Amino acid sequence: MPSKVLCLLYLCVILYIVDCKLIFKRHGPPPEETPKTRADPxxxxxxxxxxxxxxxxxxxxxxxxxxxxxxxxxxxxxxxxxxxxxxxxxxxxxxxxxxxxxxxxxxxxxxxxxxxxxxxxxxxxxxxxxxxxxxxxxxxxxxxxxxxxxxxxxxxxxxxxxxxxxxxxxxxxxxxxxxxxxxxxxxxxxxxxxxVADFYEYYEVINDNIGLVSEECLTTISDAISQLESKLETEDGIDEMSEKLQTCNRIQTAEPHRSFLFNFVIAELFAGLVQYAQPDSIQNDCDLLASFSGTALDKLIGYIRTQYDPDCIDDYHTFIQTYTAIGTTNDMWRPWLYQTCTEYGYYQTSTSERQPFGQTFGLDFFVNWCTDLFGANFGTEILETGIKRTNIFYGxxxxxxxxxxxxxxxxxxxxxxxxxxxxxxxxxxxxxxxxxxxxxxxxxxxxxxxxxxxxxxxxxxxxxxxxxxx
Structure with missing residues (x-):
């Protein structure tokens, strides 16, 4: 991740799974500074x-x-x-x-x-x-x-x-x-x-801040998403995208696999970039995106590979397999996902029209992982009940x-x-x-x-x- 060493390396929560990688950038503590004291807590x-x-x-x-x-x-x-x-x-x-x-x-x-x-x-x-x-x-x-x-x-x-x-x-x-x-x-x-369950405003803010830096960058992302959607409509296109993106397994286009690709593999990169933006960091990554030749999709694939290099990109199946494991660990994702499924939601969907990722991951995708991770009872009803309770009890x-x-x-x-x-x-x-x-x-x-x-x-x-x- 050469373009994000100063901005994101110590800000992001990063998960490595065997020989592949999934990148999660939007949760965890903010950065710590060089100590100003000799006192040892x-x-x-x-x-x-x-x-x-x-x-x-x-x-x-x-x-x-x-x-x-x-x-x-x-x-x-x-x-x-x-x-x-x-x-x-x-x-x-x-x-x-x-x-x-x-x-x-x-x-x-x-x-x-x-x-x-x-x-x-x-x-x-x-x-x-x-x-x-x-x-x-x-x-x-x-x-x-x-x-x-x-x-x-x-x-x-x-x-x-x-x-x-x-x-x-x-x-x-x-x-x-x-x-x-x-x-x-x-x-x-x-x-x-x-x-809130459907936190669509999240990617509106991503959209607006990328657009403030470079409308061309925002257009490239949007066009690339549309082109990728078209590629995934054919078997040859799926094979081509699996090879170019270097996915660990052939891309699956049935839900929730398709939403996982657009959300975790692609949108997460730009979410982390903006959420923890430092001076010039958005511009630097937009310049990196633009530096690749070819179509908008070619540019996006080139950018994605710089973030995952040299690892292959994993899929929804591995995500669920990893976080259904019940052993105690300092990896924060299983307990945090439980909290979102039962009390908060906070699911950043692409349901708004004012964002560059198309209608590629809606609320159903996130509700589905609650069921897959925690059991059949953990669906819409528990989510809505928990959110209502949180807002009533805490204002x-x-x-x-x-x-x-x-x-x-x-x-x-x-x-x-x-x-x-x-x-x-x-x-x-x-x-x-x-x-x-x-x-x-x-x-x-x-x-x-x-x-x-x-x-x-x-x-x-x-x-x-x-x-x-x-």
Missing amino acids: EWHTITQKVDHFNPIDLRTWSMRYLSNDEFYEGGGPIFIYLGGEWEISTGRLTAGQMYEIAKENKGYMFYTEHRYYGSSYPTADFSTPNLKYLSLDQAIADIVYFIKHVKEALNLDGKVVVVGASYSASMATWIRLKYPHLVDIAYASSGPVRA SQTPEVTKVLSIHGTVDPWHPLGILSDLNDQSPSILITGTSHCADLNSISDGDLSQLVETKLRAREIITEWLADD
Whole structure:
């Protein structure tokens, strides 16, 4: 992936399967920075209940977390960076926006690992029956008990600030909403708070941001998709595309195999490019796309192969085979897909006309994988019920909550689900022009756009002001 080393290599969640490859770019933690301190965060565990809401169930498990008291002075605030669908590491406690705010306010820093991710396993395996303990309610309860634990164990009495990125930013908003007596302030970066099944707006944002950089690039992608659809209508065309794309197996055009090809193999590449865009990264990849000769489809195939080289491209069958495995692992995909199938949806479809991928992957494709991964009962009804419950219980984009700082970028495709509305000045929602997913969580750097710098500084001021409130 020579064109994405600086932009995506450490941002993306990448899965390697034997001799083939599938690339997933849109989930996982935002990038960590070079440490600004010599302090070495310490690893700990806390004993949590498997089921916080059943007093008869006495089973427990060990949740990992990190701490750094480098700046702490007695009575100072408690800063908790919430882990999401990833394995935690030390970088968030040695640099970045929360680190800077903790330094200014003499705070104690923590980083918690979300149940079922990293090495924090409440159950012996990830079988479907065991995954029922993977829920927003349980994960937030873990944080509640964590706060109680560290306050008592370390004799801390300062205000509590929770900080989150992407999904964990949603958690930060929701825990402030549900437990305001324990959490005083939430800093939510790029958090999607409205659950929805058909998240068609995602690829509209991809479309618009590629188009802002190069209309020619957008047209090439769109034309190539149309040409590929035509090729897949004949047996000779399928053979030709299987050979040129270097798929591990001959392309299958029946659903859900066809949608998997257009979504995971193709659209994912551009989704990751835009979601975590850095200055000139979209332009660089559009230039790479244009550098190949031939038809629009030839150009797209050339671009795709640079992303997968030298591996062959796998298919839906291998995807399902991989993620029906129930063994515990720090690969985040089986537990995360379970969460989307039962609580959030967030399925980025191509059902909108304002995107370059045609009508090639609709909602049925994603509902189908819920059934294939978790069982026949996991279909439309469970998905719709879970989404409705999440929005009712947690307020969607209009929660009645104060002291939540919500920040998003216009380049971030998640922002349509995250902008809080109808809130007072005590819960500002900031949209930064030209900024991508979670960009505000890094320390200020020379490469930051001016509005991003201003927002980072303003965020620090807001948190400090709220900490000073009685």
